[in-house]
Amino acid sequence: MEAEHVEILNFLRKYSPFNKLPEEDLQLAAQKTSVAYFKANTQMLEFNQHIDSLYVVRSGSVETYHRDGSLFNRLDEGGFFGEAGLLRKGHVRFPVKTIEDTLIYYIPGDLFNRFYDECDSFADAVEVEEKRRVSHAVKEHESRNRTLTARVETLITREPVAIDKTASIREAAALMTDEKVSSLLIYDGEKRHKPVGIITDKDLRKRALAVDRNAADPVSDIMSENLIFIQHNNRVFEAFLTMLRTNLHHLPVLRQSKVTGVIALSDVAKHESQSSLYVVSGIFKQTTIEELSQLVPDVQKSFVRMVEEDANSRIIGSAMATIGRSFKQRLLELAEEKYGPPPVPYCFLALGSMARDEQTIVTDQDNAMVLDDSFKPELHDEYFLNIAQFVSDGLNACGYTYCTGGIMATNPNWRQPLSKWKQYFNDWIDNPSPEKLLHSSIFFDLDGVGGETRFAKELNQLIRKKAPQRKRFLGSMARNALNRTPPLGFFRDFVMEKDGKHRDSINTKRRGTGPVADLIRVHALAIGAQRQNSFARLEEIVDANLLPKGRGPDLRDALELISMVRIRHQALALEAGEALDNNVAPEDLSDFERKNLKDAFQILSNAQKYLRYKYSGA
Amino acid sequence: MLYLPPDAENKQQKTTINWPKRFEELSEAAKYPALKQYYEAGIASTDTPINDVPMVAVDFETTGMDPDRHSIISIAIVPMTLARVDMSQAQQWIVKPRRVLTDESITIHGITHSAIERAPDLSEIMDSLLEAVAGKVWVVHYNGIERPFLQGAFEERLKESIHFPVIDTMEIEARFHRKNRSLWDRITRKKRVSIRLSDSRERYNLPFYAPHDAMTDALACGELLQAQVAHHFSADTPIGEVWLP
Numbered sequence: 001m002e003a004e005h006v007e008i009l010n011f012l013r014k015y016s017p018f019n020k021l022p023e024e025d026l027q028l029a030a031q032k033t034s035v036a037y038f039k040a041n042t043q044m045l046e047f048n049q050h051i052d053s054l055y056v057v058r059s060g061s062v063e064t065y066h067r068d069g070s071l072f073n074r075l076d077e078g079g080f081f082g083e084a085g086l087l088r089k090g091h092v093r094f095p096v097k098t099i100e101d102t103l104i105y106y107i108p109g110d111l112f113n114r115f116y117d118e119c120d121s122f123a124d125a126v127e128v129e130e131k132r133r134v135s136h137a138v139k140e141h142e143s144r145n146r147t148l149t150a151r152v153e154t155l156i157t158r159e160p161v162a163i164d165k166t167a168s169i170r171e172a173a174a175l176m177t178d179e180k181v182s183s184l185l186i187y188d189g190e191k192r193h194k195p196v197g198i199i200t201d202k203d204l205r206k207r208a209l210a211v212d213r214n215a216a217d218p219v220s221d222i223m224s225e226n227l228i229f230i231q232h233n234n235r236v237f238e239a240f241l242t243m244l245r246t247n248l249h250h251l252p253v254l255r256q257s258k259v260t261g262v263i264a265l266s267d268v269a270k271h272e273s274q275s276s277l278y279v280v281s282g283i284f285k286q287t288t289i290e291e292l293s294q295l296v297p298d299v300q301k302s303f304v305r306m307v308e309e310d311a312n313s314r315i316i317g318s319a320m321a322t323i324g325r326s327f328k329q330r331l332l333e334l335a336e337e338k339y340g341p342p343p344v345p346y347c348f349l350a351l352g353s354m355a356r357d358e359q360t361i362v363t364d365q366d367n368a369m370v371l372d373d374s375f376k377p378e379l380h381d382e383y384f385l386n387i388a389q390f391v392s393d394g395l396n397a398c399g400y401t402y403c404t405g406g407i408m409a410t411n412p413n414w415r416q417p418l419s420k421w422k423q424y425f426n427d428w429i430d431n432p433s434p435e436k437l438l439h440s441s442i443f444f445d446l447d448g449v450g451g452e453t454r455f456a457k458e459l460n461q462l463i464r465k466k467a468p469q470r471k472r473f474l475g476s477m478a479r480n481a482l483n484r485t486p487p488l489g490f491f492r493d494f495v496m497e498k499d500g501k502h503r504d505s506i507n508t509k510r511r512g513t514g515p516v517a518d519l520i521r522v523h524a525l526a527i528g529a530q531r532q533n534s535f536a537r538l539e540e541i542v543d544a545n546l547l548p549k550g551r552g553p554d555l556r557d558a559l560e561l562i563s564m565v566r567i568r569h570q571a572l573a574l575e576a577g578e579a580l581d582n583n584v585a586p587e588d589l590s591d592f593e594r595k596n597l598k599d600a601f602q603i604l605s606n607a608q609k610y611l612r613y614k615y616s617g618a
Numbered sequence: 619m620l621y622l623p624p625d626a627e628n629k630q631q632k633t634t635i636n637w638p639k640r641f642e643e644l645s646e647a648a649k650y651p652a653l654k655q656y657y658e659a660g661i662a663s664t665d666t667p668i669n670d671v672p673m674v675a676v677d678f679e680t681t682g683m684d685p686d687r688h689s690i691i692s693i694a695i696v697p698m699t700l701a702r703v704d705m706s707q708a709q710q711w712i713v714k715p716r717r718v719l720t721d722e723s724i725t726i727h728g729i730t731h732s733a734i735e736r737a738p739d740l741s742e743i744m745d746s747l748l749e750a751v752a753g754k755v756w757v758v759h760y761n762g763i764e765r766p767f768l769q770g771a772f773e774e775r776l777k778e779s780i781h782f783p784v785i786d787t788m789e790i791e792a793r794f795h796r797k798n799r800s801l802w803d804r805i806t807r808k809k810r811v812s813i814r815l816s817d818s819r820e821r822y823n824l825p826f827y828a829p830h831d832a833m834t835d836a837l838a839c840g841e842l843l844q845a846q847v848a849h850h851f852s853a854d855t856p857i858g859e860v861w862l863p
Contacts, residue, residue: 005705007827007834035703037844059825101823103841
């Protein structure tokens with residue numbers, strides 16, 4: 001006969017999430033429970049161990065750990081764990097150890113998953129607990145890995161040390177020695193807060209001692225001009241990536257256009273994940289396309305490693321873009337070695353996801369060339385075509401496939417002088433139509449990666465100046481941003497489309513990250529946002545009060561979630577040696593991911609409705 | 619468990635029984651078919667590591683302490699291993715006692731007269747019980763109740779008894795908490811460590827369970843065995859060192 005398990009039932013009834021269950025399910029849970037005893041200091045679960053039940057602490061207490069051994073959480077009577085593992089295909093994320101003699105009630109995993117699916121208040125209660133623990137985990141994570149999220153200003157330990165440009169090299173060296181600094185800012189007369197140059201230990205060695213320069217010469221003779229600054233509120237990893245990109249090891253930090261300090265690569269690199277640094281430095285050591293292409297496995301490994309290290313999509317996107325940019329820069333150097341120096345100045349552009357710092361491992365090459373206005377096609381074009389072809393072929397060999405839409409510098413339309421580019425943008429903005437802009441939105445995310453990057457700056461300035469006032473342009477951009485929509489529903493084994501059709505999988509780029517980036521771009525253009533990364537743009541959009549309250553953070557979370565599903569899917573495929581794409585089948589996702597993805601698509605859909613409403617007056 | 623039991627250590631047998639062999643002989647001799655099948659399912663041998671032994675925690679509620687004068691009124695069994703006490707496989711039966719049910723035992727067990735009136739005789743559930751415990755070593759707290767009462771009930775109904783090895787968590791508790799009682803302790807009449815189920819459980823940080831429900835007591839006993847093995851034995855300990863000699 002059916003026996004009632006009074007003690008178990010009464011216990012479960014007392015604690016969330018079980019107290020959210022209807023009586024009948026609660027009884028079932030008590031009925032299906034099994035029990036085990038663990039002595040104090042027993043390793044109950046190992047990382048990645050398979051589990052088939054939810055663990056509920058009946059008596060005693062346990063601690064869960066991060067993989068590196070640091071404490072994650074402590075649970076006692078009524079506490080539960082293993083839900084993340086059950087919702088994510090049965091593998092334990094955090095090892096668990098008893099700290100007292102402990103009795104565990106096991107609720108079978110299939111039952112738990114059923115409750116989670118069928119009883120919303122149960123699922124909510126589990127998530128509240130998850131979130132509480134995850135926010136705890138994020139805090140822990142931050143303190144352990146502060147470089148990922150910390151701001152640049154936290155690395156500044158002292159006032160900047162500076163000297164007038166008329167001082168001698170000897171005086172500069174003496175000041176650096178006295179102050180024990182490895183770099184020195186150089187200012188011009190009164191404007192102490194706005195340096196005109198910088199010198200480092202290396203400059204003293206390479207530009208003074210090694211070339212036997214007179215120590216009485218002015219320091220301005222050996223300083224580096226065209227300083228690259230970093231904003232005080234940038235994240236440390238952004239500073240790190242800037243150093244990698246520019247190959248500068250010291251960056252002055254700006255706060256409201258005043259230099260408040262200097263940070264050095266050594267301050268940053270000792271904390272940062274070394275894998276992308278390693279790849280980037282490797283790229284600049286290769287001397288042929290073939291050698292470069294042999295780095296592809298390293299790129300993939302560093303991608304997988306970042307995913308495993310729980311890096312967020314912004315860090316991964318940015319690091320992958322830096323790697324991509326480095327390939328381009330190295331290829332440009334090799335091309336110039338082969339074909340000689342450029343006859344007129346030029347700028348090589350990265351477009352789209354690379355310019356936005358949002359690259360993943362699956363990406364094609366979108367690039368273009370801006371030439372100096374002294375460009376004469378009949379004299380110079382052969383040279384630039386050679387360069388473009390060399391870079392494009394090289395990128396293709398390194399895993400950045402040719403752009404099927406022909407948006408490459410090898411296409412004569414996209415290898416034009418600066419004045420022509422300005423015409424393009426003026427025409428797109430002044431005489432817009434959705435059809436005309438259909439394939440041009442990618443040009444509104446542009447970044448100079450090689451040569452005269454000031455050309456890229458000029459184009460960006462033009463866009464920022466003109467776009468906000470052009471309602472028809474914004475309206476057309478908005479119309480196009482609505483072309484790609486998220487799916488209506490997302491179920492265990494199919495994707496539901498608006499027309500009621502079912503699909504087996506979904507393209508997370510075309511239906512997810514793409515449309516989010518598109519709609520953020522429209523808002524960003526409307527306010528003349530300075531930055532191009534979608535998260536950074538969104539921050540500016542929120543600051544400009546462009547969105548209804550709360551929508552900004554929602555959209556940010558949705559973008560992060562969809563991006564990470566896409567990135568994780570690619571990392572898994574890489575590890576399994578499978579073909580890489582952006583398609584994700586719902587059945588490959590955990591219940592947790594599926595549920596959240598559904599919410600993320602809903603947020604995207606609402607954001608699109610708002611976009612239509614906001615710009616439809618055009 | 620209902621009654622404060624007499625000292626268990628005094629009742630230990632001295633000879634070691636070869637249970638698998640004994641089961642073979644018993645199955646030859648058994649006449650009742652379900653009983654024959656029970657023995658045919660076999661049982662763990664003395665040197666089997668406890669980790670590999672299928673077990674079943676059992677608790678009877680009875681009308682008193684004496685198998686000759688009192689009757690079984692409730693049987694709860696919970697299959698278990700060292701790793702898990704499996705409540706999903708637990709079963710409970712209420713049976714009609716052949717002897718008078720006193721008001722006192724009703725109050726204690728919370729089983730009413732009407733429930734007893736509707737209950738079957740033990741002979742009707744005997745086959746299910748034997749099937750559910752076949753191949754498993756019994757785990758009880760105090761060996762003076764379950765096995766003797768079942769043997770009495772079988773003799774009364776089938777005219778043949780039943781024999782099987784038993785792990786007695788109270789006896790294990792006595793082994794570790796009542797040995798080496800010094801003369802001084804005895805002279806000063808220092809209170810002996812209680813080896814009652816709930817007191818024993820407390821020593822291992824096991825939760826308090828309300829007593830006198832057969833199912834709860836069986837669960838409580840199964841948990842106690844897991845705790846005892848965790849503290850005093852290991853998963854590799856031969857079952858022969860754990861069950862009653």
